[in-house]
Structure formats: structure tokens, C-alpha cells
Amino acid sequence: MPKAIYEGIYRDLKGKIQEGTYSYQELLPTENELTQTYNCSRNTLRRAISMLADDAYVQPMHGRGVRVIWQREQRVPQGSLDGVESFDEYAQRNDVQPTTSVKSFEHVVCGARLAARTGFPEGSDLIRVVRVRALDGVPRQVDHDCFLASAVPGLTPEIASVSVYQYLEGKLNMRILTSRRRITVQLATDEDCSYLKLGPYNCVAVIESQSFNSAGIMFEYTQVRHHPEEFSYNTVSRR
Amino acid sequence: MPKAIYEGIYRDLKGKIQEGTYSYQELLPTENELTQTYNCSRNTLRRAISMLADDAYVQPMHGRGVRVIWQREQRVPQGSLDGVESFDEYAQRNDVQPTTSVKSFEHVVCGARLAARTGFPEGSDLIRVVRVRALDGVPRQVDHDCFLASAVPGLTPEIASVSVYQYLEGKLNMRILTSRRRITVQLATDEDCSYLKLGPYNCVAVIESQSFNSAGIMFEYTQVRHHPEEFSYNTVSRR
DNA sequence: GCCGATTTGTCCGTATGTATC
DNA sequence: CGATACATACGGACAAATCGG
Numbered sequence: 001m002p003k004a005i006y007e008g009i010y011r012d013l014k015g016k017i018q019e020g021t022y023s024y025q026e027l028l029p030t031e032n033e034l035t036q037t038y039n040c041s042r043n044t045l046r047r048a049i050s051m052l053a054d055d056a057y058v059q060p061m062h063g064r065g066v067r068v069i070w071q072r073e074q075r076v077p078q079g080s081l082d083g084v085e086s087f088d089e090y091a092q093r094n095d096v097q098p099t100t101s102v103k104s105f106e107h108v109v110c111g112a113r114l115a116a117r118t119g120f121p122e123g124s125d126l127i128r129v130v131r132v133r134a135l136d137g138v139p140r141q142v143d144h145d146c147f148l149a150s151a152v153p154g155l156t157p158e159i160a161s162v163s164v165y166q167y168l169e170g171k172l173n174m175r176i177l178t179s180r181r182r183i184t185v186q187l188a189t190d191e192d193c194s195y196l197k198l199g200p201y202n203c204v205a206v207i208e209s210q211s212f213n214s215a216g217i218m219f220e221y222t223q224v225r226h227h228p229e230e231f232s233y234n235t236v237s238r239r
Numbered sequence: 240m241p242k243a244i245y246e247g248i249y250r251d252l253k254g255k256i257q258e259g260t261y262s263y264q265e266l267l268p269t270e271n272e273l274t275q276t277y278n279c280s281r282n283t284l285r286r287a288i289s290m291l292a293d294d295a296y297v298q299p300m301h302g303r304g305v306r307v308i309w310q311r312e313q314r315v316p317q318g319s320l321d322g323v324e325s326f327d328e329y330a331q332r333n334d335v336q337p338t339t340s341v342k343s344f345e346h347v348v349c350g351a352r353l354a355a356r357t358g359f360p361e362g363s364d365l366i367r368v369v370r371v372r373a374l375d376g377v378p379r380q381v382d383h384d385c386f387l388a389s390a391v392p393g394l395t396p397e398i399a400s401v402s403v404y405q406y407l408e409g410k411l412n413m414r415i416l417t418s419r420r421r422i423t424v425q426l427a428t429d430e431d432c433s434y435l436k437l438g439p440y441n442c443v444a445v446i447e448s449q450s451f452n453s454a455g456i457m458f459e460y461t462q463v464r465h466h467p468e469e470f471s472y473n474t475v476s477r478r
Numbered sequence: 479g480c481c482g483a484t485t486t487g488t489c490c491g492t493a494t495g496t497a498t499c
Numbered sequence: 500c501g502a503t504a505c506a507t508a509c510g511g512a513c514a515a516a517t518c519g520g
Binding site for chain 2: 039119205212216217232233235239
């Protein structure tokens, strides 16, 4: 049971769109009708609709109605990252076996160069981790992580080899709420080549990301270098 | 003057964060205080705050306040796409000269393969355009566009060589409201190599995108193949 | 082209819940 | 425990876009 009413309505409508109760290019029932079926206020309903619009499931049209724009075939394909899904969640969703190999794990003090690149304040105490992550035994990505040491007490190489996020959420009760990302394409380094079997590719897809916890503290900077094959980043933009 | 009150507040707060009136890691004034300074309702103010949170400018903390997480140095760098910014808008923002060369322009009927790839219904009448776009004379990207012919009446190669979006917005009064995107990395084709001076790179960054107009009609599918150099896609994810 | 009905967009005031301090 | 501050929800009012007669 969802905590909030708007979230329950959001999920219900989303499910109904996915299963075809409301299909591509159709109009949803009007707000007045939906407030009656869900027995809620118009504001609450509109919040749910707005979330569906953010997901590119529907598009509200002033004075006309709300059109469904979600297409079944267009569903997020197998090889895709999106939102804040973790490597393990992704593996589980696609029913493949994730493995992680920790290549290095060290405490460092943030210098000027690292500060400029990561956004951490100079002089911060950081934990730097390099990991190679594979799916069904095939190396897919090289992770370069920097954690704010004070924010991840008790982090060990053993934990890093399983799932840092499970540790953060489970033990430390910390959640990623906001994450800024930059996606670029870079020439593969010798390190990339040694860890990933790049085949014909001489480039990797790079996602840099700064993550903020619920206290608004940036506790993680990550640079993930992906094998180009199967790499796909899906997103929605609206204005 | 912005149309809506919430938008004015949003812009004002955004500006104050950018100019340092409220700086990184500080708390904004409380909602009660801000409703007084802006003389608006709490709902309206919260809407503006929520938009700032979507931009990763602030992070609201339940019971504690709203923390600024925007960093000056972290501002969207020169070579970056984001949101629905067009090539020309991007060129103007970075003060470089955009040029476009139309390589092909043809009417086609959407076949099964194209339908599966683009999301257009099979049998649709489409206009297919290939363009090479350069900044200050340096070819940066190859655009493969498919427009729904019925949605872009009067589109000509001459218009395509300037700006399709100016035509759509100015003449046809059509706006992109929602756009679904997929970012991948692909081996450069012979065509890519002939148009772009890829240098050491043997890959391109590819952004595929489906665009919906204000009527909820998908009127455009685009595949833009970017030179990896200077390519950067910035985004925010929240949960 | 006008007008009224419908439908979404904006805004307000208020009440209550919940997390933090 | 009380005070503070953000989160959720309701109901009502009016504006703006659309559509049919």
C-alpha cells in the first residue's frame, strides 16, 4: 500500500496504461470523472497526472483532455539505465548474474584537481574505490567511486564487492534523492582495455554523477565507464 | 514578465541562487517567510521550490528546511546539451556560428522496419532528412530526421537548411512539449566518417529522440550522431 | 464569428500529518 | 514535550483553451 493517495492513483493509472485499459493516443477520462472514481480532490488527481506526464506516459492538453503517449513497443529496452537504478537492480530486472571485483580501495584527502573534478570541498576525507562489474561473467563497466568518508562510516572492500547501496540504505538508512549526471564518450584508456573486452570499439560511454543524500549532502561522486555495447541511457525531457 | 506567478518566483529564486544570495549548502528562508516576501499562497511557492528541486538547485528536507545544492563551478559546461535546447539555441548560447548542410530530403512511406525503429505507425507519410551541422565550420553532428508529413506542411529543403524549429514554432505555431530520448554509443559508419572528422575516434554518440507536440502527436523521430569530442549530455535524476 | 459548455491551468485558504529540533 | 518546518489533501474560485452549435 503506497503511503500517499496521489502515489496510489499514479501507480494505478500507470498500470492501466501499460495493460491497455487506456491505450496509445486515447484520452483519459476527464479530471472530474477521475476524481469521482478515485474519490479524491482535483489537486490530488492532478498531481498523479503530472507525474505520468513527467514519465512521458501522457500529455495533458489545455481544454482538450489528457492523451496517452506511452507505446508498448517503446518500453525501456533490455540494455538500459534510467533514473537512479543501481547495477544490482538492473541485473535483477534483466535476470542476469551481477558480480563485482574490487580493484582498489583507499583513503585519500581531496586535492585541488580532484575537488575541481568531483565537486567535493578541497581537504575532504574521501574513500576511493575502483571496481569492475560484470553481468553473467562478462565485464560491462569500470566504476571509479569517491565517497565522503564521514558519510559512509564502516565501508569496507568486502561491502564494496557486494553492494554499496544496500549498505547505505539498509545499514546507514541513507538514500540518494538527487543525482546530477553528465554523459560523455571518451577514448578508452589502457585500464579500460585491460578490464573490458572492447572488441572493435576504441571508446567507452562515461557517466559521471554527483549524488546527494536526504540531508542535501553530496556524499558520492562516481565515474562509470561503460562498454559501448548494450549501453543505453533513456530519459525524458519536457518543457 | 512571466505568465504565471509560480514561474516568476521560480526564476527569481533561481537567479538569487546563481548570484549567491543563497549559496551552496545554505538553507532557503522557510516556506512561511517566502510566502510573505512573494505575497503568494503556500501552494504556489511550493510549486516553485519543486521546480528548483527538479533542476537539482535545491533539496527540500522534511522538518528541516530547503538546502541549496547548486554549485557555481558545476554549472552546465560549454559543450553540453540539455533539455530540449535546439542546435541553434546552443550555438547562440556559446557564441559560435551554426551552419547546416542538407544532404538529402525525400518523402517516404513508413515501412515495417522504420515503424519499429521510429515508433511511427506503418504506412505513415514521412519526410526524411539528412543534415550535417557544423559550429564555426567544424562538422559536429549528422542528423537523421523523420517528420510526420501531415504535421509539417510546407517543409522544404531550404527551411531544413536553416532551422526546422523556427519554422515549426514561428510559422506552424507548433511546440515540442515532450521528448523521449535514448543515448547510445555506436561504431562510426562510413557516412559518419565522411561527414565528421573523427580523428582517433571510431565511435559516435547517438541521441535518438521521439518528439510529441502539444496535441500529443508524435511528429518527429530524430537520430543525431555526434562527434564524441565536446559531446556532453547533462541531466538530473530524482526519486 | 459568437456563445455557451467542457476541460485543463492557476491560485488561494485551510486543515491535518509527520519529521526534526 | 512543544515549536518549527515540510508533506499531503481538500474544496472552491476564476482563467484560458477548445469544441460544437
